[in-house]
Amino acid sequence: MPSRTVTVGSTSGLHARPAALFVAAATAAPLPVKINVEGRKPVPANSMLSVLSLGAKCGTAVTITAEGDGADTVLDDLAALLARDLDASDG
Amino acid sequence: MAEPLHGIGVSPGFAAGPVCRAGAAPQLPSPRAVSDVDAELALAADALRAVAAELARRAEATPDATAAEILRAQVMMAEDPVLDEAVADAIRAGSDAPHAIDAAFAVHRQAFLEAGGYLAERVADLDDLRDRAVAVSSGAPMPGIPSPGHPFVLVATDLAPADTAGLDPEQVLALVTVAGGPTSHTAILARSLGIPAVVRCAEAANLSDGVVVAVDGTAGAVRVGVDEATVADTRRREQERRARAAASTGPGRTADGWAVELLANVGSAADLVTGAEGVGLFRTELLYLDREKAPGHDEQVEAYAAVFAALGGRKVVVRTLDAGADKPLPFLDQAGEPNPALGVRGVRLARRDPALLDGQLSAIAAAAARTGATAWVMAPMIATPAEARDFVARARAAGLASAGVMVEVPAAALRIRALLREVDFVSIGTNDLSQYAFAADRMCGELAELLDPWQPALLDLVAACARAGRAAGKPVGICGEAAADPGLAPVFAGLGISSLSMPARAIPAVRDALAAHTRADCERLATAVLAAEDPLTARAAAT
Numbered sequence: 001m002p003s004r005t006v007t008v009g010s011t012s013g014l015h016a017r018p019a020a021l022f023v024a025a026a027t028a029a030p031l032p033v034k035i036n037v038e039g040r041k042p043v044p045a046n047s048m049l050s051v052l053s054l055g056a057k058c059g060t061a062v063t064i065t066a067e068g069d070g071a072d073t074v075l076d077d078l079a080a081l082l083a084r085d086l087d088a089s090d091g
Numbered sequence: 092m093a094e095p096l097h098g099i100g101v102s103p104g105f106a107a108g109p110v111c112r113a114g115a116a117p118q119l120p121s122p123r124a125v126s127d128v129d130a131e132l133a134l135a136a137d138a139l140r141a142v143a144a145e146l147a148r149r150a151e152a153t154p155d156a157t158a159a160e161i162l163r164a165q166v167m168m169a170e171d172p173v174l175d176e177a178v179a180d181a182i183r184a185g186s187d188a189p190h191a192i193d194a195a196f197a198v199h200r201q202a203f204l205e206a207g208g209y210l211a212e213r214v215a216d217l218d219d220l221r222d223r224a225v226a227v228s229s230g231a232p233m234p235g236i237p238s239p240g241h242p243f244v245l246v247a248t249d250l251a252p253a254d255t256a257g258l259d260p261e262q263v264l265a266l267v268t269v270a271g272g273p274t275s276h277t278a279i280l281a282r283s284l285g286i287p288a289v290v291r292c293a294e295a296a297n298l299s300d301g302v303v304v305a306v307d308g309t310a311g312a313v314r315v316g317v318d319e320a321t322v323a324d325t326r327r328r329e330q331e332r333r334a335r336a337a338a339s340t341g342p343g344r345t346a347d348g349w350a351v352e353l354l355a356n357v358g359s360a361a362d363l364v365t366g367a368e369g370v371g372l373f374r375t376e377l378l379y380l381d382r383e384k385a386p387g388h389d390e391q392v393e394a395y396a397a398v399f400a401a402l403g404g405r406k407v408v409v410r411t412l413d414a415g416a417d418k419p420l421p422f423l424d425q426a427g428e429p430n431p432a433l434g435v436r437g438v439r440l441a442r443r444d445p446a447l448l449d450g451q452l453s454a455i456a457a458a459a460a461r462t463g464a465t466a467w468v469m470a471p472m473i474a475t476p477a478e479a480r481d482f483v484a485r486a487r488a489a490g491l492a493s494a495g496v497m498v499e500v501p502a503a504a505l506r507i508r509a510l511l512r513e514v515d516f517v518s519i520g521t522n523d524l525s526q527y528a529f530a531a532d533r534m535c536g537e538l539a540e541l542l543d544p545w546q547p548a549l550l551d552l553v554a555a556c557a558r559a560g561r562a563a564g565k566p567v568g569i570c571g572e573a574a575a576d577p578g579l580a581p582v583f584a585g586l587g588i589s590s591l592s593m594p595a596r597a598i599p600a601v602r603d604a605l606a607a608h609t610r611a612d613c614e615r616l617a618t619a620v621l622a623a624e625d626p627l628t629a630r631a632a633a634t
Contacts, residue, residue, distance in 0.1 A: 012209075012380075013209070013380075014162075015210075016160065016209075017160055017162060017164075018163050019164070020160070020163060020167055023167055024167070031593050038273060043173070044172065044173055044219050046172055047171050047172055047173035047174070048167040048170075048171050049168055049171045049173060049174055049199045050165065050171075050173050050201075050208060052203070052213070053199060053202040053203065053210070054204040055208075057383065058382060058383060059383035067188060075244075
């Protein structure tokens with residue numbers, strides 16, 4: 001299954017604003033996406049509660065997976081979002 | 092007129108108006124057998140949607156960007172598909188809607204608690220969502236802040252962070268809570284919004300909706316069932332107070348010109364410093380939070396220089412990293428401390444990692460050199476003169492001319508004369524000093540009255556420091572919550588405290604309080620307050 005492993009770039013980790021932006025983007029994606037941190041079972045990326053519960057901090061490696069048409073594009077976009085510092089800018 | 096109700100005045104000002112009570116958290120009703128599963132599924136789904144819609148409406152309505160973000164995150168939690176699925180599974184397994192919702196939230200609540208740190212602090216937000224959804228699905232009124240459509244005095248047991256963040260100062264005339272304390276979230280927020288507030292007012296539990304009250308947020312008094320003339324009089328006094336505060340500018344002075352520096356507490360260059368003579372407490376923790384490793388030299392220099400530059404030559408006191416206890420840092424690996432408040436926190440971190448402190452001091456020195464700022468440095472959690480000597484030596488080695496320490500531990504206050512021989516100045520952190528003097532955790536709401544800044548034992552420790560500072564000819568300031576209390580300002584001036592550092596918004600009221608007394612008045616008040624037996628009589632002695 002296509003996957004991307006990326007280091008969380010947001011200063012505050014995958015919390016609050018960065019988590020909200022990521023979950024909103026995953027919800028808008030045309031395919032279901034899952035996310036996990038190493039050693040834990042993947043959770044739906046469109047679930048705010050599940051994504052928060054990952055407890056991913058700045059610098060934590062997370063893996064996202066999706067399957068189907070266009071999966072690579074969806075994963076590339078979401079990976080780029082995760083890698084950015086979403087606390088720092090307006091985007 | 093009946094005797095007023097008494098609590099702790101935590102945010103100054105006068106207000107009068109009808110009481111509106113915040114809805115209490117609903118009790119889970121007794122479980123009931125579900126015959127129509129589809130109807131129950133719809134009931135639960137509608138409840139979650141209603142909660143999401145209400146919070147989305149509030150997010151739109153609040154002018155505060157941070158509050159709006161918190162609320163929008165809550166909306167996403169209420170709309171969470173995983174939560175929906177868990178609720179539906181529980182209903183199909185025979186649960187009714189309120190119990191299904193309760194059970195689904197419980198799973199995430201547990202996960203947040205286990206994750207600790209930031210997530211554990213978000214548990215109150217989850218509980219708030221659960222309470223709202225349970226209330227709607229069981230036919231109880233929505234808990235939280237009412238919106239009666241006219242200005243009101245908000246009465247509550249205590250307030251959830253999401254509630255306080257969304258408070259509208261145009262509608263909420265004053266806050267009165269049964270629980271809470273002077274250092275609670277509610278108190279800090281009320282002061283920052285400029286809403287008069289009284290906390291720990293036990294008898295407020297008996298106030299009913301609609302009764303007209305007059306609130307004095309300085310004295311901590313709530314008069315019940317006041318007439319129209321009193322309401323008008325109270326509003327006039329508040330307008331006068333605000334006009335005086337708005338007109339007040341310039342340095343802190345008593346009526347006869349005795350100077351007490353009025354400084355601001357900041358965490359970054361984004362914080363307000365208008366009206367302040369400088370910064371009395373620059374907290375540097377923000378830079379280190381949620382980091383896998385300490386910020387580098389250049390990043391630190393940038394952050395410090397930004398604050399120094401914003402001050403344009405005014406004095407700034409930088410506190411070195413104050414982490415540990417309630418402020419854990421990922422890269423410090425402090426797991427397993429039996430009691431973090433009594434553990435390796437503040438300057439004690441340098442015992443394990445002196446390079447962390449030396450690196451910070453050299454970054455502060457570099458930022459000061461670049462901006463030409465008058466930067467003083469001080470260390471948190473100093474307990475002995477030897478620790479103070481070590482810190483001052485490190486600061487001097489980094490090229491910093493003025494080095495002082497915080498007095499937060501009773502041991503430091505008791506040996507203040509020896510401590511002052513080592514340092515250029517001291518600053519008293521009244522929140523931690525109370526916590527350690529009274530052996531009362533700042534996070535423990537039940538013990539809030541022990542943390543009242545008017546406790547005579549705390550004021551004795553402050554007085555001892557001020558006396559020793561005058562004898563040594565070295566500045567002794569205060570940078571805890573107590574410094575923002577206008578009632579205490581003349582008392583501190585009378586004791587010989589040389590500076591008060593607080594959130595910038597609190598400065599006008601404190602400046603006003605100082606200007607209303609001569610130095611002799613202040614000294615008389617200080618003597619009277621120190622002779623009082625408890626916080627209540629201490630406050631009475633100061634009026």
